[in-house]
Each structure stands twice: as structure tokens, then as C-alpha cells.
Amino acid sequence: MTEPEFEPPYLFPDYRATQLRAPRRELVRLPDEWFHQRRGPAFGRIPVKPGDADLTRQHPGEPLGERIILTGRVLDSDARPVRHTLVEVWQANAAGRYVDPVDTHPAPLDPNFTGAGRCLTDDDGVYRFVTVKPGAYPWRNHANAWRPAHVHFSLFGSQMASRLVTQMYFPGDPLMPFDPILNSIADARGRDLLVARFDPETTEPEWALAYRWDIVLRGRDATPSES
Amino acid sequence: MTIPTPSQTVGPFFGFAMPFEDDAHAVAPGSDGAVRIEGQVFDGAREPVPDAVLEISDGDQFARCGTDREGAFHFTVRKAPYFEVLVFARGLLRHLATRMYIPDSSLAGDPFLQMVEKERRHTLIASASEGGLRFDIHLQGDQETVFIQL
Numbered sequence: 001m002t003e004p005e006f007e008p009p010y011l012f013p014d015y016r017a018t019q020l021r022a023p024r025r026e027l028v029r030l031p032d033e034w035f036h037q038r039r040g041p042a043f044g045r046i047p048v049k050p051g052d053a054d055l056t057r058q059h060p061g062e063p064l065g066e067r068i069i070l071t072g073r074v075l076d077s078d079a080r081p082v083r084h085t086l087v088e089v090w091q092a093n094a095a096g097r098y099v100d101p102v103d104t105h106p107a108p109l110d111p112n113f114t115g116a117g118r119c120l121t122d123d124d125g126v127y128r129f130v131t132v133k134p135g136a137y138p139w140r141n142h143a144n145a146w147r148p149a150h151v152h153f154s155l156f157g158s159q160m161a162s163r164l165v166t167q168m169y170f171p172g173d174p175l176m177p178f179d180p181i182l183n184s185i186a187d188a189r190g191r192d193l194l195v196a197r198f199d200p201e202t203t204e205p206e207w208a209l210a211y212r213w214d215i216v217l218r219g220r221d222a223t224p225s226e227s
Numbered sequence: 228m229t230i231p232t233p234s235q236t237v238g239p240f241f242g243f244a245m246p247f248e249d250d251a252h253a254v255a256p257g258s259d260g261a262v263r264i265e266g267q268v269f270d271g272a273r274e275p276v277p278d279a280v281l282e283i284s285d286g287d288q289f290a291r292c293g294t295d296r297e298g299a300f301h302f303t304v305r306k307a308p309y310f311e312v313l314v315f316a317r318g319l320l321r322h323l324a325t326r327m328y329i330p331d332s333s334l335a336g337d338p339f340l341q342m343v344e345k346e347r348r349h350t351l352i353a354s355a356s357e358g359g360l361r362f363d364i365h366l367q368g369d370q371e372t373v374f375i376q377l
Contacts, residue, residue, distance in 0.1 A: 006230055006231070006233050007233050007234060007321060008233060008234060008235070008320035008321060009320065010319065010320060010321060010323075012320060015236075015318070015320065016318075017236075017317050017318030018318050018319075018320065019271075019318075020270040020271040020272050020274075020318070020366075020367060021270050021271070021276070021316060021317075021318035021319055021366045021367065022318070022319070022366070022367065023323065023366060023367055023371055023372075023374050024271075024367055024371065025347075025371050025373075025374075027374050027375060027376040028339075028342055028343060028373055028374070028375050028376065029375075029376045030339075030375060030376070034339075038311060039286070040284075041282060041284035041289040041311075042284065042286070042287045042288070042289045043289060044289075045247070045249070045250075045253075045289060046247050046250075046291075047247060047248070075229060077228050077229050077230070077231050078228065078229075079229050088244065088245065089244075090240070090241060090243070090244030090245075092240075098240040098243070099243050100239075100240040100241075100242050100243045101242075102239055102240060102242060102278070103239075103240055114243065115243070115244070116243055116244035152237065152238060152241065152244070154237075154245070160284075160311055160324070161377065163313060163322070164231075164232060164234060165234060165235070165236075165237050165315055165322060166232055166233065166234050166235040167235040167236075167238075181235060181236060181320070182235070184320050185233050189230070190230070190233045191233075193230065193232050193233060194232070194233060194235065215232045216229045216230065216231045216232045217231060217232070218231045219228075224375075224376035224377060
């Protein structure tokens, strides 16, 4: 059973870019049994090097910003760990600027920070990145629009149905109530699933704050959601 | 059952993170049986979508390609009856899923195509073009591609 109200709709006019990009015709519903026959992509060609999970050590110097550990478990919706699956992350630097040339926000680039990482989950489904906390940044969706700080996540899982691209947010961010991308999820419990929690146990003294965020991919009992 | 983590848009700034070496080539161009597939992604105003990223897969084949300023993408694959296609873009709060059928395979009895209205089936079938195959994706509009519920 899927809870559709926890997923965003395709068309959400407050997020302007959906208006010409959301499909308007009815989507085809696959029979449930087909839904699970569709094996997920073989992502093995995407290279993962051991250093790829530490975004603070990809350059000669250390990036500016608040150093953080970002960790959690990847589970399927039957609560079993999703082992050895690829997790890709990308984010803005501490000043709220992406290294991507498409980003024109006049905040400084950091020569010691790219902001992209990859890792595979371990035998318990655990992923772990070291990075810096991303900054908020403006966008042109509406007057004085700012994105809350977030980290983009991309995950594969074992079937087509488990593919997930999403964003993780930080607890207590005052911009969250104003963000149409997050608020496209109608149910507050769904939005809460995208917010990490501060993790004092994993925080390393004199070194880095830790945030914990578990991710649930759709598992064997998932069915297409009505939308 | 645990509630699955909701989707959010891939946003516009993935171009420094999602590409990888030979990402668009599930098999090496020029290798035995390799076929090139090209296409463009269009929005509801028939404008090219320059900031989408597509993934196609079939069994062991997987490829990823970002669109360029003309909304164009390309893949190199070994022929298969069809490929699962996922589309990610700014403005797509969830990704879109569709299928791309290869025209010379036997399509008449395909159970998925049978589920689709006749007039829209063509949106799922690549066409022969110079040097390979062509497959355009229309996110919206009269030519809207048939998408699959996730």
C-alpha cells in the first residue's frame, strides 16, 4: 500500500516550473505483478571510489563551512536494509552556491569544495558522507524566494519502482514553511520524512556535527500510487 | 509498512554531479550490435527542455544522459525489444517513467502497448532515422508521451 498524499503531485502551480512540465494526460497504471517484474537499472557502471564519500577531501585544502557527518540507513518499505545500493549526493557550498555553471547566484565559489559524492550502502544498508552544511540560496520562483538548505540524494534500490531522487533538509530551518518544493507534499508527515535529525551520538567531539536521515525505498509490497 | 521517502525534484544543478564517464553509452559506440538513439525533450509550450536528465535501462544495460540547450540527448545501446526510460528535471517533483520500443521488434501483441490508447502508442515507439533511431519525449501537450504511474 502506498500513501499517495505523502508524494508530491506532478502539477503544483506554486512551483512554477511544474506548469509546462507536468503531464496532463492520465498515466498508465501497470498491473501490480508487472510493477515488480521490472528489475532496477544495473548502476554498476557509475564509478564509486573510496574517497567519494568525503566531500571535504576532494581538493588540496579544506572547504569553508560547518563540517558535518551525514549518515543513515536505506531500508525498503518492508523495513529490510537495502544493501550495496548506490547513493549519490550533491549540494551547494556553505555560501549557498553550486559549482554548476548554470548557477549564477552571486555568492562565492569555494575552491576546495565541489559538492558531489557517492557511496554504496554497507551490509546493514548504512550510508555515510562527510561534507559541509550547504547554505540557503535565492531562486526566481516568486518574489524573494529562497530555498532552504538541502542536499540532493539519488538512490537506485533493486527494482524500477524503488528508484528515488529527492532532497534532504535540516531540522529547524526557518525557510522550510515557505518552500513550494517541500510544501508540494500535502501531508506534514510526508514533509517530515525529508528532514534529518541532529544526532548527538554520532557527532564527533572537536570535529563535526552529525545529522541522521533514514531513507525508505519502495519495496516488494509497493503498488503504483494514484496521482 | 514503512512509508517510502517522498520524491523531490532533481533541480537544475545536477550537471556537475550526475554525469559519469561514458554515461550515455551502455555499450561502446561502433561495437557489435551497437545502435545510437537520439531525441529531444519538449515541454507543454513545445520548447526544448535543456535541463533534464534521462536514464534508460534494460537488463544489464544502463545509460544516463543530460539534455543540451536544444533539449537533445543520445544513447548508445545494444538492441532490445524495449527500454525503460526515466526522466528527471527541474519542475518534475517526481520523475517520469515511460518505455521506448524499438520499431523492428514484434510489437503487435505487446501487452503493455495493448493497454495504451491506439492513437497514443506511437509516442512509445522509436523511429528509424539516419544513423540509428529517434525518440522524442513530450512532457505535455497534444503529443504528450505516455507515462507510467509510479
